Amino acid sequence: MSFEPKNSAVKWVEDRLPITGMLHHALYEYPTPKNLSYWWTFGSLAGVMLVVQIVTGVVLAMHYTPHVDMAFNSVEHIMRDVNYGWLLRYMHANGASMFFIVVYLHIFRGLYYGSYKAPRELLWWLGLVIFLLMMATAFMGYVLPWGQMSFWGATVITNLFSAIPVVGESIVNWLWGGFAVGNPTLNRFFSLHYLLPFIIVGVVILHIWSLHTSGSNNPTGLDLKDKQDSIPFHPYYTVKDLFGLAIFLIFFSAFLFYAPNYLGHPDNYLPANPLVTPAHIVPEWYFLPFYAILRAVPDKLGGVMLMFGAIAVLFALPWLDKSRVRSARYRPIFKQLFWVFVADCVLLTYIGGKPPEGAFIIWGRIATIYYFFHLLILLPVVGLLEKPKPLPASISEDVLSKKPVVEEAANA
Amino acid sequence: MLKLVKSLSIAALVSLTVLGNAQASGDAIELKEVDWEHGGIFGTYDRAAAQRGLQVYREVCSGCHSLKLVAFRSLADLGFNEDEIKAIAAQSDYSDGPDKDGEMFDRPGKPSDKFPSPFANEQAARASNGGALPPDLSLLVKAREDGDDYVYSVLTGFEEAPAGFTVPEGMHYNAYFPGHNIAMPPPLSADAVEYSDGTPATVEQMAHDVTVFMTWAAEPKMEVRKSMGLKVILFLLILAAIFYAVKRKVWADLH
Numbered sequence: 001m002s003f004e005p006k007n008s009a010v011k012w013v014e015d016r017l018p019i020t021g022m023l024h025h026a027l028y029e030y031p032t033p034k035n036l037s038y039w040w041t042f043g044s045l046a047g048v049m050l051v052v053q054i055v056t057g058v059v060l061a062m063h064y065t066p067h068v069d070m071a072f073n074s075v076e077h078i079m080r081d082v083n084y085g086w087l088l089r090y091m092h093a094n095g096a097s098m099f100f101i102v103v104y105l106h107i108f109r110g111l112y113y114g115s116y117k118a119p120r121e122l123l124w125w126l127g128l129v130i131f132l133l134m135m136a137t138a139f140m141g142y143v144l145p146w147g148q149m150s151f152w153g154a155t156v157i158t159n160l161f162s163a164i165p166v167v168g169e170s171i172v173n174w175l176w177g178g179f180a181v182g183n184p185t186l187n188r189f190f191s192l193h194y195l196l197p198f199i200i201v202g203v204v205i206l207h208i209w210s211l212h213t214s215g216s217n218n219p220t221g222l223d224l225k226d227k228q229d230s231i232p233f234h235p236y237y238t239v240k241d242l243f244g245l246a247i248f249l250i251f252f253s254a255f256l257f258y259a260p261n262y263l264g265h266p267d268n269y270l271p272a273n274p275l276v277t278p279a280h281i282v283p284e285w286y287f288l289p290f291y292a293i294l295r296a297v298p299d300k301l302g303g304v305m306l307m308f309g310a311i312a313v314l315f316a317l318p319w320l321d322k323s324r325v326r327s328a329r330y331r332p333i334f335k336q337l338f339w340v341f342v343a344d345c346v347l348l349t350y351i352g353g354k355p356p357e358g359a360f361i362i363w364g365r366i367a368t369i370y371y372f373f374h375l376l377i378l379l380p381v382v383g384l385l386e387k388p389k390p391l392p393a394s395i396s397e398d399v400l401s402k403k404p405v406v407e408e409a410a411n412a
Numbered sequence: 413m414l415k416l417v418k419s420l421s422i423a424a425l426v427s428l429t430v431l432g433n434a435q436a437s438g439d440a441i442e443l444k445e446v447d448w449e450h451g452g453i454f455g456t457y458d459r460a461a462a463q464r465g466l467q468v469y470r471e472v473c474s475g476c477h478s479l480k481l482v483a484f485r486s487l488a489d490l491g492f493n494e495d496e497i498k499a500i501a502a503q504s505d506y507s508d509g510p511d512k513d514g515e516m517f518d519r520p521g522k523p524s525d526k527f528p529s530p531f532a533n534e535q536a537a538r539a540s541n542g543g544a545l546p547p548d549l550s551l552l553v554k555a556r557e558d559g560d561d562y563v564y565s566v567l568t569g570f571e572e573a574p575a576g577f578t579v580p581e582g583m584h585y586n587a588y589f590p591g592h593n594i595a596m597p598p599p600l601s602a603d604a605v606e607y608s609d610g611t612p613a614t615v616e617q618m619a620h621d622v623t624v625f626m627t628w629a630a631e632p633k634m635e636v637r638k639s640m641g642l643k644v645i646l647f648l649l650i651l652a653a654i655f656y657a658v659k660r661k662v663w664a665d666l667h
Contacts, residue, residue, distance in 0.1 A: 034666065076481050079633070086633040231666065239659045246652035250645055257641020258453060261554060269555035
């Protein structure tokens with residue numbers, strides 16, 4: 001299937017720069033497995049959220065002042081004086097959370113259906129790179145309003161680098177541009193917070209390029225075998241994704257319009273004060289599992305290494321998981337362990353938001369150990385020992401075998 | 413088996429969350445819960461209460477607490493007309509300039525001015541308040557967990573310290589302030605202000621009114637936000653229904 005422009009102007013451009021054909025291939029004819037569930041919507045939702053964040057962010061930057069004496073009030077100026085400034089700022093602040101929600105669901109979907117396995121290892125890596133860039137961007141963005149949590153969050157996180165032996169202190173001073181978090185820090189964070197999303201766009205393009213090279217995974221985990229297995233992306237998945245988008249936007253709107261500060265911390269409505277430390281310094285919710293892992297280790301350097309290790313280990317996932325079967329649907333033991341792993345991640349999130357005392361420390365350690373135990377021990381062992389269920393011959397066969405059941409259920 | 417594992421892990425999580433919250437609320441102070449008119453999906457600010465609250469702020473609170481982020485002109489939100497706003501603004505003097513001779517001069521306030529601060533700087537504020545800094549009230553309601561209930565509770569929470577609780581010199585016992593020792597003396601006493609609409613100025617009434625005013629000061633766009641949200645969500649529901657119908661139709665021919 002190749003693209004034959006009918007319009008002469010489009011053809012003129014196409015002969016010189018085949019961009020329309022490329023987009024046509026990527027968004028129209030891209031052969032997609034016919035059996036994708038709604039769990040496959042979150043990739044496009046993440047793309048939408050990236051655009052929402054960039055558009056609202058660019059406009060917010062027109063009204064924001066990155067200076068320690070003015071940043072806090074310039075955000076309040078946006079909230080009070082700029083036309084629909086409150087809408088832009090709440091969209092951007094809640095949008096960050098929404099972005100992480102869809103990306104986490106996207107990642108867990110990949111884990112469940114084995115989307116990281118050959119030939120999609122690079123696709124998985126690029127996704128993890130996007131995730132890391134998102135975390136850096138979100139962290140620096142949270143510093144910009146220059147509230148108490150902005151300042152103290154920045155202080156705690158940048159101080160993690162002081163755990164590095166010998167050069168740690170120098171690195172921290174270099175990051176700060178001084179001897180404490182201050183105006184140079186705020187300025188560089190603003191600059192990088194503006195830059196990184198565009199780098200994310202670049203990696204997203206590579207991510208989609210890689211996706212379209214190996215093709216989408218699907219609930220059976222089987223490869224596309226013949227024409228029967230696939231349908232063109234448009235109109236089937238464009239319309240399915242649009243429906244998913246509308247539902248997701250309702251969820252987003254509920255927070256945006258009715259609980260815009262629910263996901264934030266009240267202390268960030270206090271201007272940054274280097275002389276007053278908040279009682280509990282907590283990062284944004286999407287960092288809590290990693291914060292829990294950091295605090296599970298009594299040693300600073302050990303905690304930092306384990307926290308970064310929690311993401312680094314995900315890069316090795318394609319080789320840690322020894323099973324040749326992709327989808328959890330045909331892996332009875334892996335399927336149960338997957339849900340235990342999800343529960344473990346939720347537990348880590350919960351522990352990360354609690355003060356490090358009493359039972360929370362014990363539970364944090366158990367959950368941290370289990371996180372690594374699952375990825376480093378259980379996955380390889382289960383992959384070798386587990387006897388997978390019989391796989392259907394093809395995606396089509398699987399879809400057809402389910403059809404009558406659905407109709408019976410509808411008739412009953 | 414899978415279902416068992418799932419339901420067990422969900423049960424474990426739910427119980428953990430409930431336990432955790434119970435524990436959290438165990439050491440936190442239970443605030444008074446007020447049924448605010450500005451609460452809920454359709455809630456709007458009680459204009460009369462907010463106007464009375466402005467009076468309480470101006471006659472009582474503003475002696476120590478600034479309201480730096482709020483401009484007089486925004487009082488239009490609370491139902492004041494232009495002349496009333498001009499009159500309120502003109503009651504304070506502002507230093508302006510320099511004029512063409514290079515001199516600073518005093519002029520009456522304008523609607524575009526922000527509320528004047530009682531102290532020139534933090535040091536002056538601390539010097540006048542036994543070392544304590546009276547916080548700015550512009551965002552206080554948003555800077556506390558359940559801010560409106562919190563402010564109301566603290567304002568009505570001054571009482572005798574329980575036996576065995578020592579209140580340090582210059583501090584006051586408050587049932588709802590974290591740690592119970594607050595530097596602010598009880599700010600409200602019955603009939604501290606005289607309401608022009610005849611509402612009896614009890615401590616509870618004044619605390620209620622000034623809390624409504626402060627909630628508006630912290631989140632002045634709440635009403636437009638909620639009403640826009642309703643329209644947006646209704647629109648999205650219809651849009652989702654249409655997309656769903658289109659999706660069904662497009663997918664119907666697929667075998």
